[in-house]
Amino acid sequence: MSIPRTFKRWLGVLGLLAATAVLVTACGGGDGGGGSAGNGGNTGGNGSGGSDGNSGNTAVITVGAGAANVINIPTISLKVCVPGTSNCQIVNNVLVDTASYGLRLVGSAVAGVHDSLPQVTSGGAPVAECGKFVSSYTWGSVRTVDLSIGTEQASSLPVQIIGDLGTTNVPSSCTNGGASANSTGALGANGILGIGPAPYDCGTTCATSTSTSNNYYACPNGDNASCTVALVPLAQQVANPVHRFANSDGVSVQMPDISSSGQGSATGTLTFGLPNLSGKTVMTSTTTGDVSATFQGRNVTAFFDTGSNAYFFNDSAQTVCSRNTEFYCPATTTSYSATLRGQNGASGTVSMPVANADSLFSNPSTFAFNDIAGPFGSSSWLDIGMPHFYGKTIYFGMDKTASGGAQPFVAF
Structure with a gap:
């Protein structure tokens, strides 16, 4: 669908x-x-x-x-x-x-x-x-x-x-x-x-x-x-x-690494304009930022999304939290991975640790988490949300094809 x-x-x-x-x-x-x-x-x-x-x-x-x-x-x-x-x-x-x-x-x-x-x-x-x-x-x-x-x-x-x-x-x-x-x-x-x-x-x-x-x-x-x-x-x-903007070719989001138990805050940098991406994996995407992916043995559509506060994907074998029911609560931290493929054939792997959200959320002064996930609602999508951005710099190329320019992409 x-x-x-x-x-x-x-x-x-x-x-x-x-x-x-x-x-x-x-x-x-x-x-x-x-x-x-x-x-x-x-x-x-x-x-x-x-x-x-x-x-x-x-x-x-x-x-x-x-x-x-x-x-x-x-x-x-x-x-x-x-x-x-x-x-x-x-x-x-x-x-x-x-x-x-x-x-x-x-x-x-x-x-x-x-x-x-x-x-x-x-x-x-x-x-x-x-x-x-x-x-x-x-x-x-x-x-x-x-x-x-x-x-x-x-x-x-x-x-x-x-x-x-x-x-x-x-x-x-x-x-x-x-x-x-x-x-x-x-x-x-x-x-x-x-x-x-x-x-x-x-x-x-x-x-x-x-x-x-x-x-x-x-x-x-x-x-x-x-x-x-x-x-x-x-x-x-x-x-x-x-x-x-004057620097209109793309943006990057850089965030520091944080503790797996969460932190009260984190500070990073949004940069307008792209550097030389030599040595990075550059995957061209759709105009909406989507790339193809293989996740848990199935083909899905994946996207990198700071606007989602967790990883979101469907795993019918994973335990949904009893208190915070929008999230997963595995008994022990579980590591997921996905292989992403751009329209240009470039590929890369992302790793996604998932811990027990009910336990993590028990500290009322903690707001930054790098290891929480929840069900998406459709098994066809993989939402690589904000947790993935900690400890990384991820680059996004704007879609300039309407004016004969570059294809959109994500790079890391």
Whole structure:
């Protein structure tokens, strides 16, 4: 079965991560802040907004309690401005997601500039975007910002503002009977910085078809009740900012090694722009970052995903935790491996240790883990989540094929 891209990519962020916030709080991890987090100390509005704390083409990645006390959430700070002005705001605790595309910010996290951000329109009507998940959804307007991360800049970038349109009369084709996940507490962060290979979060489908794969809506009367699925040109879709940066060929995520029993925090580096990758295994991927893999004797599709807080895969022989039921709880640490293959034929092996999540989560001050996993929901996928990034530098090449450039890839 083909899993829709937004479902698969955001499952870890809005399904599993939100569940983690609840489960970890209930079962001994975290400190009770999972459902009522504020904006994480965002500053600015009606001014320059100050510094985002980053330098050059790099950003500081922090894993810790963050904005919502959710484990394994790698976040950075960034600056958004009203286009062409110095009216700016720093947004802290934005999730770095190597398996989605585009910037999404919770409305309360940009309250200082929100009302001045220009709305994207379709046929003169304001545009909204829906995120559909297993049992929840997000809903919000599409607006443009001037984005800065260190010295990297993207002007008039279309972004989604999550939760700024409320939940009354949201189209049923979006809600699908689920609950809204439009807050920092539900998201686990103040936003998502999607830096996967694709240049847009949807692409030609949303520019040419109003099928169920199109998440964009036009709202002629400016209210939810008037919204219908709409065609949105590429130039107005939520866009991957990396493609607009000066260093636009790719990104790398570097994280330190951590203890197998977990740590309270970890600090790494997100770098925009790629070095010489001689000596690295470079596997070309799909535009969404997928590569082929062999795992437990079956062929699967694999992807590297900082936006998932654990490894996620199906193993019917593995024990599911009795308390934190989204995770596995083997009696002793189990080591898994998978052989990955790029479209260019290059191959490499990844090793994935999995320990007992119930035991690991018993320490309420521990937020960084390199050895937790859980069931994915489909045996056709292998989600190589945040635990795999500790102790490594992993490189992602942007998809430049639309302009005759390089194929997307992952390298390590």
